[in-house]
Amino acid sequence: MPERTHDITLTVNGVVRHATVPARRLLSDCLRHDLGLTGTHVGCEHGVCGCCTVLLDGEPVRSCLTFAVTVSGHEITTVEGLAGPGGRMSPVQRAFAECHGLQCGFCTPGFLCTVTALLRENPAPTDAEVVEGLSGNLCRCTGYQNIVKSVHRAAELIAEES
């Protein structure tokens, strides 16, 4: 018997999007496979690695632990929506490029969303606050050294440009 589906409406990266999904459809799968936004990655499907982090009404959440139907009517920002008008990369994105804050790039979208929210809450974090702020995201490539640097550099860029 075909599965029962639900019509949902999300605002993703400022654009109103509609999807028809079963109740069990994860937000990560909805973004990736129903809306074609494959920048959000799935690394563990159980909420530990943080690869799938997106901003839900501005707050970082694990999209692999969120059912798409539960966020109908809400605003989502994914990695594809972080760049500024005209497509210029955001200060956080530019800082990661400048400081070599990524290698394979698979965990990077989750870090970018986490850090974007972190710096909005705390525009000038200490080293300890940066490490604490990153402590929900796994990276297997960088050893976090240059990710920490990237966060500080992003804070500088945001301060310079505001």
Added chain:
Amino acid sequence: MTTKLFGEPVQRREDPRLLTGQGRYLDDLGSGALAAAFVRSPHAHARIRDIDVSGALDVDGLVAIYTWEDLPPRVAEPLPLLIPHPALTHGRTAYPLARDTVRHVGEPVVMVVARDRYLAEDACALIRVDYEPLKPVVGVEEALVGAHRVHEDVPGNVGAHLVQEVPSARGRTAAEEIEAAPHSLSFRLDIERSASMPLEGRGVYARWDPDDRSLRVYSSTQTSTSVRMALAAKLGLPLPSVEVIAPDVGGGFGVKIVHPWPEEVLIPWAAMLLDREIKWTEDRREHFVSSAHERGQVQHVKVGFDDEGRVLGLDVTILHDHGAYTPYGIIVPIVTATQLLGPYKIGAYRVEFSSIYTNTVQVTPYRGAGRPQGVFCMERTMDRIAAYLGLDRTAVRAANFIQPEEFPYDQGMMFQDGRPLIYDSGNYPESLRMLKELIGWDSFEERRAAAAAEGRRIGIGIGCYVEGTGVGPYEGGHVQITSDGRVHVSTGLTSQGQGHETVFAQIAATELGVPIERVSVVTGDTRRFGYAVGTFASRAAVMSGNAIALACRKVREKALRIAADALEADPADLEIDDGIVHVAGTPTASIPLATVAVLANPLRYAFDEEARRATQFTGTAALDRPPVAEGQEPGLEGRDYYSPVRSTFASGMHAAIVETDPGTAEIKILRYAVVHDCGKLINPMIVEGQIHGGVAQGVGGALYERMVYDSHGQLLNASFMDFLMPYATEVPRIETAHLETPSPLNPLGIKGAGEAGVIPVPAVIASAIEDAEGIPITRMPISPSELHELRLRRPPG
């Protein structure tokens, strides 16, 4: 050469797409493809009595269900044993779907294809497999007893047994030297299982084109060229009809060099059969139980030494757990056995290993590939000797170092590539001097005393290693300059985050004298380059880097020859600068490489401005000669290969200061210092990044990561909640210094850097904890509760 980018910390060219969500990883492709899922064995060892799929047939969206019996003969065969070795007398590989016996939890039994992954998993859950459980074999020592067998026809569960022996200069065996030595020690060491654990698992996506009978397969692999050859053979297709592409790959660290995986054969086969696009993306639990693990050795060490701590004889017996199958041969224990010697001259050496079957996930290389185990053994031995003699640990190491003037140094063994283990270059005393300075080795006792005065317990540790990198047999590069002045570089090996698009572009831009913005690099796409080995063993920069440099030199020579004709100059007087060929000292006598590219092709339809512009240089055709001269080819392009006579040996030394909590036994790394020598650096920023990542994985292996199997062969911690990989909170700041001892073996003077960071970390942390606690540390990883246990067992006094 004026456009010098080799050696510069150039920002990565892959980053803009990866930072904006425009990367293309395996599961980002094939949005309309059917999805595959697998029923996997819940038993470590069982006979399959029956498979009943009837319950799954009504699942909405189900397309197909396959068991072993459905597979055609070539596909149904056991998967290939990639690297046979005479010592691997009982090599065994798995069937792509279990035939009648399962030998580890996670072994694939049934493949389901459905409209999407949710539905495919629904169907999997409704398939009933009737198993007759058999006695599982877990742990190498239990396996060796041989009461039960993983494979019925492998007595004692021993897959391979190898002894290598190097006599001392005076012709004595290791046993004789140890017997005659002034001092001797013997002890046991243990290293537990860990795994590569890339954040992107494996994945395969296949498209069959029935019109031209061709197959295109995308795989998250470390070797697309070899997957292609395996598929052509398994599926009975002509090689030119199969293309395999490694798209953006979310980390590899060794596990993705194994090929073909069951899924890599089954997904393309089903795509052809069903004439539908099919994709399979591994989930995390599948990755834990059905890909591969590593580390996992027991070592018995005997060593004889003199009063200065010089090793006169060393005898090591290794029990290596290779899991249920041996698709990748016995590379890991061979690397342990040969790289164990590190930067030292050992009097006489005997190493024996047994590679043993257990009912656990197969063991294949993980970053370091046997070296961390070997280095753990050698460095624990050095510390034991120092403790026994009451000498400084660095003094014992220095007493055993190969000296700078002794290169090339022949260790008298055969390396993993079957070639002599001859170190090409290095400077170990200087490396040690730099490390001691960086960490403050000589002033540590003051620091220890100051900490003790505050009731804190700290210790310092050291570890040294030598790493054979850039193993052959070859890699190739192709370079083409098109009439728009762009440079297109391709090489067959793959990328998993190493920044190849950047470093290979740096090499090409430097060799050709063009701006890096005009250079683009493609890796791991058999449509562009068909001959390659793969990305592993710290070989990509050495192998493809040199191949691309050689290909560029061919293209440069041709460009200068054509430009010299056009400019009526001598090629020897020409330079290339910013993409323009000009006569040295006469900037006005010049021709852009774009124009040279047009001139290189006698067929000159004026498709673009450049072709029209080139007509001024055409001159008069020599009517008595063919338009393409003998031995020449049209176009400004070249291909070359680099094939080294043997590996090049990088080296490094790490030191750490740790603090152990006197109450809770919590272990904290206060400082971590690295001195690293990988010859000439192409991009120091990228090399540093490789070291950082390696050290972090090493910290995981030293303090957190282990695969916990129970006696039934169940993996108890198959999730990221229970298998503890370091977060930012667990990795200390890593301080690095570089020494550059160029390799004399290759044109660019480079050595590999990919695995270096991980290799000595468990040895370094063990050394530091032992120094802090005064308790011998003999197994890794070590948790606070284990350290607490060791304290309780410490003999009084």
